[in-house]
Amino acid sequence: AQSVTQPDIHITVSEGASLELRCNYSYGATPYLFWYVQSPGQGLQLLLKYFSGDTLVQGIKGFEAEFKRSQSSFNLRKPSVHWSDAAEYFCAVGPSAGFQKLVFGTGTRLLVSP
Amino acid sequence: GAVVSQHPSRVICKSGTSVKIECRSLDFQATTMFWYRQFPKQSLMLMATSNEGSKATYEQGVEKDKFLINHASLTLSTLTVTSAHPEDSSFYICSAVGVRTEAFFGQGTRLTVV
Numbered sequence: 159a160q161s162v163t164q165p166d167i168h169i170t171v172s173e174g175a176s177l178e179l180r181c182n183y184s185y186g187a188t189p190y191l192f193w194y195v196q197s198p199g200q201g202l203q204l205l206l207k208y209f210s211g212d213t214l215v216q217g218i219k220g221f222e223a224e225f226k227r228s229q230s231s232f233n234l235r236k237p238s239v240h241w242s243d244a245a246e247y248f249c250a251v252g253p254s255a256g257f258q259k260l261v262f263g264t265g266t267r268l269l270v271s272p
Numbered sequence: 273g274a275v276v277s278q279h280p281s282r283v284i285c286k287s288g289t290s291v292k293i294e295c296r297s298l299d300f301q302a303t304t305m306f307w308y309r310q311f312p313k314q315s316l317m318l319m320a321t322s323n324e325g326s327k328a329t330y331e332q333g334v335e336k337d338k339f340l341i342n343h344a345s346l347t348l349s350t351l352t353v354t355s356a357h358p359e360d361s362s363f364y365i366c367s368a369v370g371v372r373t374e375a376f377f378g379q380g381t382r383l384t385v386v
Contacts, residue, residue, distance in 0.1 A: 162315070194377075201276060201365065201377035248316070257367075257375035258304070262315040 160185050162249050164263035171239045172271050179234040179266050181249035191232040192250040192260065193223055202248060208232060219243070244270045275299060276368045278378025285356055285385055293351045293381045295366035301346035302368035306375070307339075310363040319364075322349055356385040 161184045171177050183189055190209050194202040206217025213225040223234045232249060249263040275298040285291050295305060304323050308316040320336075322328040322343035330336045338360075340352040349368075353360055365380040 167313070199281070199379060201278070201379045202367070203377070204374050207374075257369050259318060259321070260306075260316075260375070261318075262308075264313065264315045 160251055160253075160261045162251050162261055162263035164247075164249055164266050166266045167264070168267045168269065170269040170271055173241050174238050177234075177236045177239045177243070177268070179247050179249075179268070181232045181234065181263060182230050183232065183249070183251045184230065185251050187253065190252045190254060191223075191225060192252065192257075193217065193221070193232070193234050194248045194250060194262075195219075196246045196248065196265075198245075205234070205247075239268075239270055241270045241272075244268055276302075276366065276376045276378045278366055278381055280381060281379055282382045283384070285383070287357055287385055288355055290352055290354045291356055291383060293353075293364055293366075293383075295349045295351070295368065295378050297347045297368040297370070297376070300368075300370040300373060300376075302349070302370055303346065304369045305343055305349040306367045306369075307341060307349075307351050308365045308367070310365065310380075316365065319351075353383065356383070358385045361385045 163182045192207045193205040196202045205221050206215050208215050208225045216222050246265045248265045250260040252260045277296045279294045307319045310316045319334045320328045320330045322341050324346050328341035343349040361384050367375040367377045369375045
């Protein structure tokens with residue numbers, strides 16, 4: 159069965175420091191991978207996605223993620239965190255590029271300290 | 273970007289009553305809408321998939337008579353929680369996908385049944 163694991167429930171990062179959010183997936187076929195961000199009171203916003211090709215994908219707001227098939231991972235990174243990045247981040251996997259039947263991780267709450 | 277509006281954002285209802293949640297795509301036609309449910313500290317769980325003009329497809333374990341989904345137009349889907357009970361208290365979120373678009377999420381609805 160498909161599953162997504164985000165091992166960190168909370169992460170606190172100082173403003174200006176680098177960030178890496180972990181995501182591991184279990185999927186029987188070629189995975190389509192996504193990272194979403196949810197700010198309080200807002201819907202989920204797509205940060206980036208991986209379908210095929212270059213394993214390092216760039217997203218919005220300065221985020222990037224690297225797909226590592228050997229490790230079944232799709233970790234999200236940002237070189238310098240801003241206070242506005244404080245939010246909940248969700249990793250998801252799906253069976254196609256059509257955003258159908260997404261399976262989400264439990265989310266990681268990012269806190270940014272001054 | 274495209275916007276999906278979900279209403280209400282919060283609702284408190286008495287046990288035994290029904291609650292309707294609306295999900296509207298504001299600037300695109302949503303050929304498919306998805307309804308998710310999120311329990312505290314857990315991931316979003318897909319409840320059902322609805323295509324405009326046809327019956328919704330429910331995921332295993334989701335009671336279709338309890339969670340009524342209507343997708344009567346290309347811009348509106350509704351989820352009605354019938355005869356709500358305290359165990360139905362949760363966070364419900366919809367997403368909408370159009371032709372060649374990504375999935376756009378609503379802001380979510382916090383349902384509390386007392």
